[in-house]
Amino acid sequence: MRVLFIGDIVGRPGRRLMHDLLPGLRREYMPDFIIANGENAAAGYGITQSTAQELFDAGVDCLTMGNHVWAQREAHQLLDRDSRIVRPYNYPPGVPGTGVGVYEAGSAGSIGVINLLGRVFMDPVDCPFRAAAEAVGRLAGQCNCIIVDMHAEATSEKAALAHYLDGQVTAVLGTHTHVQTADEEVFAGGTAFISDAGMTGPRHTIIGVKPAIVVRRFLTGLPARFEVPTGGPAQMCGVVVDSEPQGVAATSIRRFRVLTDGPAEV
Numbered sequence: 001m002r003v004l005f006i007g008d009i010v011g012r013p014g015r016r017l018m019h020d021l022l023p024g025l026r027r028e029y030m031p032d033f034i035i036a037n038g039e040n041a042a043a044g045y046g047i048t049q050s051t052a053q054e055l056f057d058a059g060v061d062c063l064t065m066g067n068h069v070w071a072q073r074e075a076h077q078l079l080d081r082d083s084r085i086v087r088p089y090n091y092p093p094g095v096p097g098t099g100v101g102v103y104e105a106g107s108a109g110s111i112g113v114i115n116l117l118g119r120v121f122m123d124p125v126d127c128p129f130r131a132a133a134e135a136v137g138r139l140a141g142q143c144n145c146i147i148v149d150m151h152a153e154a155t156s157e158k159a160a161l162a163h164y165l166d167g168q169v170t171a172v173l174g175t176h177t178h179v180q181t182a183d184e185e186v187f188a189g190g191t192a193f194i195s196d197a198g199m200t201g202p203r204h205t206i207i208g209v210k211p212a213i214v215v216r217r218f219l220t221g222l223p224a225r226f227e228v229p230t231g232g233p234a235q236m237c238g239v240v241v242d243s244e245p246q247g248v249a250a251t252s253i254r255r256f257r258v259l260t261d262g263p264a265e266v
Helices: 011-029 049-058 077-079 130-139 155-164 211-220
Strands: 001-004 032-039 062-063 101-102 110-117 147-150 170-174 190-195 199-202 236-242 250-260
Touching: 001 011, 001 147, 011 032, 011 049, 011 199, 011 236, 011 250, 049 062, 062 110, 077 155, 077 170, 101 130, 110 130, 130 147, 130 155, 147 155, 155 170, 155 190, 170 236, 190 236, 190 250
Parallel strands: 001 032, 032 062, 110 147, 147 170, 170 190
Antiparallel strands: 001 236, 101 110, 199 236, 236 250
16 A cells, blocks of 8 residues: 655645645555645644645545644534544543544555654643554554554654554654654564654745744743744645555655745745
8 A cells, every 4th residue: 555644734835735736746656545634734723624625625535633633613523523534542532533543545455544642842641652552453453554643742752652563553654843854764563654754834934834923932932823924935745655465564665845936925
């Protein structure tokens, strides 16, 4: 199975890129299934019905989330209604939505998607390692490909989870930091890994936010509302993961970064 995974989609520029570039990427890579992290899709914070539908219309099969999953009030009902959106599995029991999804990828078979949230430098949540083991157990025997989106700040936590799950899942793909890393590899047990798949959204920013706002916050220590530029140069980042026909082992992982031009907006 070939999976195309798109890094954190940020605001309108990120959604526009999905519409503009995803058809070409589909022709180039011919994926069986497309996953994108959508936790920043709605103006940089969370997701709404309309922004989710925009991404599904662009060709995304499944959206994963992260620590901003509850930023938009309507997400609570949306996650209960739409099983194509997967929120972090290690939130406490009883919260809306699901943290594990199983989907059909045509002739390639079934794919399982797990979303997890890290705890290092993040708000408190349940243990992602124990949650991962439980989620993988739920998917055992159901899927011939299992993708884990580990939404976390610390590289060490992401790498530790990937080693913990080596041989049990197809890939552990890091999100959240919005900076694509160059450490992609397939571990000895057959699990593909990258610390961060990168960001899909405006360039010449500070992880998707207008630079002047972030600089001012560092200089003054005062709170500020982050804003995503609506235009200017942009980028799409992600990875392509191939797996064996039998079992869940990955055979390769490749990162990509597509740049578009335009006048810088600050």
